[in-house]
Amino acid sequence: MTLQLMTELLAGGAVLGGLYALMAFAFSLVLATTHVLNVAHGTFMVLGAALSTLLVREAHLPFVVSVALVFGTFLLAGWAFEEGLIRPLQGRPPVQVLVGSILVTFGVAITAEALLGYYWARAVEPQPIFAVELGLPSLRVGGVAISGPRALALVFSVVAVAVLHVLLTRTRLGQQARAVAQNRVGALVIGIQPSRVARTVLTVSVAAAGLAGTFYAVAVPLNPYEGLRLTMVAFTVAAAGGIGNLPGALWAGVGLGIAEVLTGYWAGAVWSPVTYLLVLFGALLARRGEAVRGLVR
Amino acid sequence: MRWAGLAVLLVVLVLAPRWLGRDLTTALLFTFLLVVLACNYDLVGGYLGLYNLGQASFFGLGAYTTFLLLRVPGLSSLGSGGAALAVLAGGLVAAGSAALVAYPLLRLREASFAVGSFGLLLFLRVLVDNLPGVTGGSHGLYVAAGHYLSLGTAYGLLLALAAGSVALNWLVERSRMGLAMLAIRESEAAAAAVGINRFRVQQMAFVLGALPTGLAGGVFGLHTGYIDVSVVLGIERSLLPVIAAMLGGTGSLWGPVVGSVMLRAIDVGLKNYLQLPVPSPAVYGLVLTLIALRMPRGIVAHLGRGRVQGREAARAAPVVQAEEVS
Numbered sequence: 185m186t187l188q189l190m191t192e193l194l195a196g197g198a199v200l201g202g203l204y205a206l207m208a209f210a211f212s213l214v215l216a217t218t219h220v221l222n223v224a225h226g227t228f229m230v231l232g233a234a235l236s237t238l239l240v241r242e243a244h245l246p247f248v249v250s251v252a253l254v255f256g257t258f259l260l261a262g263w264a265f266e267e268g269l270i271r272p273l274q275g276r277p278p279v280q281v282l283v284g285s286i287l288v289t290f291g292v293a294i295t296a297e298a299l300l301g302y303y304w305a306r307a308v309e310p311q312p313i314f315a316v317e318l319g320l321p322s323l324r325v326g327g328v329a330i331s332g333p334r335a336l337a338l339v340f341s342v343v344a345v346a347v348l349h350v351l352l353t354r355t356r357l358g359q360q361a362r363a364v365a366q367n368r369v370g371a372l373v374i375g376i377q378p379s380r381v382a383r384t385v386l387t388v389s390v391a392a393a394g395l396a397g398t399f400y401a402v403a404v405p406l407n408p409y410e411g412l413r414l415t416m417v418a419f420t421v422a423a424a425g426g427i428g429n430l431p432g433a434l435w436a437g438v439g440l441g442i443a444e445v446l447t448g449y450w451a452g453a454v455w456s457p458v459t460y461l462l463v464l465f466g467a468l469l470a471r472r473g474e475a476v477r478g479l480v481r
Numbered sequence: 482m483r484w485a486g487l488a489v490l491l492v493v494l495v496l497a498p499r500w501l502g503r504d505l506t507t508a509l510l511f512t513f514l515l516v517v518l519a520c521n522y523d524l525v526g527g528y529l530g531l532y533n534l535g536q537a538s539f540f541g542l543g544a545y546t547t548f549l550l551l552r553v554p555g556l557s558s559l560g561s562g563g564a565a566l567a568v569l570a571g572g573l574v575a576a577g578s579a580a581l582v583a584y585p586l587l588r589l590r591e592a593s594f595a596v597g598s599f600g601l602l603l604f605l606r607v608l609v610d611n612l613p614g615v616t617g618g619s620h621g622l623y624v625a626a627g628h629y630l631s632l633g634t635a636y637g638l639l640l641a642l643a644a645g646s647v648a649l650n651w652l653v654e655r656s657r658m659g660l661a662m663l664a665i666r667e668s669e670a671a672a673a674a675v676g677i678n679r680f681r682v683q684q685m686a687f688v689l690g691a692l693p694t695g696l697a698g699g700v701f702g703l704h705t706g707y708i709d710v711s712v713v714l715g716i717e718r719s720l721l722p723v724i725a726a727m728l729g730g731t732g733s734l735w736g737p738v739v740g741s742v743m744l745r746a747i748d749v750g751l752k753n754y755l756q757l758p759v760p761s762p763a764v765y766g767l768v769l770t771l772i773a774l775r776m777p778r779g780i781v782a783h784l785g786r787g788r789v790q791g792r793e794a795a796r797a798a799p800v801v802q803a804e805e806v807s
Contacts, residue, residue: 269774298763
């Protein structure tokens with residue numbers, strides 16, 4: 185393997201890994217602050233990809249406009265999702281919230297992807313593929329070629345992770361979210377309302393998922409039934425990096441992205457899912473579930 | 482009285498194919514299949530409170546073992562005896578792998594357990610998909626004409642498995658092991674304090690819940706004559722038992738049965754009579770969401786809230802709370 189090929193594989197893995205880190209972080213922030221394991225997280229990404237495909241490819245809107253529309257739509261969707269499906273769970277004991285949220289959001293994921301796949305196949309194209317084609321030229325950085333769309337996806341995930349980092353560490357809301365994640369009762373004592381924090385965090389995470397899906401579709405095409413896989417990847421990265429841990433998610437995400445690309449190169453693309461599943465089992469067993477459980481007391 | 486009623490029901494179900502058409506007999510067959518999976522799932526999901534989202538793994542292992550064994554010339558030449566042996570072996574392989582998989586999986590709890598069990602199913606799917614030399618990959622496997630099970634035979638076998646699964650749950654519920662399972666579900670610490678070996682009990686429940694599922698996989702495969710990843714390892718196949726058990730009432734003897742019948746009735750009604758332009762997974766998902774949100778104890782307990790009390794109500798759903806204090 186030449187040095188150049190190696191670098192290109194690493195760059196491809198980094199692009200994927202940046203997106204993984206972003207989606208894992210939004211996913212695990214929700215888990216940490218609200219004890220909700222949102223199985224539909226990946227489905228929201230797929231829905232984001234579908235909506236932007238619709239706006240860019242079918243409605244011929246400029247990409248920037250469609251990104252803004254996706255963001256607005258998913259803020260609303262996230263709010264409605266929290267209001268209608270997550271809020272009713274909140275009175276239960278933490279473990280019941282966790283388990284109940286898995287079942288509720290699993291149902292949402294199955295329903296949404298079945299409807300999306302079915303009606304997209306009827307109304308738009310028989311073989312649904314969500315891809316946002318922007319016609320960007322590829323970039324050459326020091327002899328290494330990176331395709332333009334992938335570079336855009338990488339830039340987006342870096343910016344989005346940075347924005348989330350600032351939100352979490354520099355704003356009052358972020359402080360409150362971290363306080364709730366660390367100690368729910370303590371947060372209540374000093375006058376934080378966990379339910380309000382939960383609503384905001386869930387809304388932001390759904391919006392982040394919608395945008396992550398958009399840029400995922402810029403880099404790699406998606407099909408309607410990949411939502412559960414994406415959620416599992418998000419869970420894997422979150423479990424490996426530590427729930428609610430941004431630097432951890434970043435390292436784990438990029439590591440997994442690179443490992444997946446390398447596995448795909450050496451063993452064939454069909455084997456790349458094995459990578460994240462093995463990392464998942466490793467992380468679950470190494471932490472004995474403490475990654476999740478530690479926060480659900 | 483109750484026994485007489487059950488006996489009558491069983492006789493009616495045995496004789497039913499004589500009066501019903503092919504379509505309704507097939508609908509009943511699918512109901513029995515779901516009853517097997519839902520009861521088996523509930524042994525772990527309800528009585529132990531461990532949400533196993535990978536029940537289909539055992540179903541797929543049973544089906545693939547049966548099909549692969551029937552490719553061995555010595556066994557396939559035995560005719561229906563060979564097929565019976567292959568199905569039995571499928572059940573044993575499913576049970577054996579449940580015993581093995583229990584070692585890593587039972588270290589996990591709650592969400593980690595659910596995700597881990599689902600991950601194992603996905604792992605099995607990747608393996609089956611990517612080893613076409615053994616499993617036929619995406620082309621699937623066909624059974625030789627001589628081993629094909631007619632609708633009547635498959636109906637009888639699946640009815641027997643469904644009745645057996647209900648009986649198994651009944652026996653477990655009334656045994657020392659059943660008591661130990663409920664004790665573990667309510668508080669692992671307290672169960673350990675009275676000398677219950679948590680791992681052994683949970684592993685046993687896992688194995689018992691995998692055996693009929695594996696057998697059903699073989700029987701169902703031989704009846705359809707064709708298996709592939711989506712037929713026997715589909716995510717829907719793994720989730721439907723969970724939904725059926727939740728719908729009827731998880732952790733109760735008849736809950737999974739009631740739930741399976743309702744779910745199948747909804748499906749048949751949608752497809753054959755209403756002909757709504759809605760894919761069935763969407764309906765299943767909706768049912769799961771509504772049940773988990775509105776009546777987590779299931780429809781039986783929900784409707785009879787006033788009547789069902791005491792022991793039955795305590796069984797109706799896991800009440801994991803003592804854990805949190807620790």
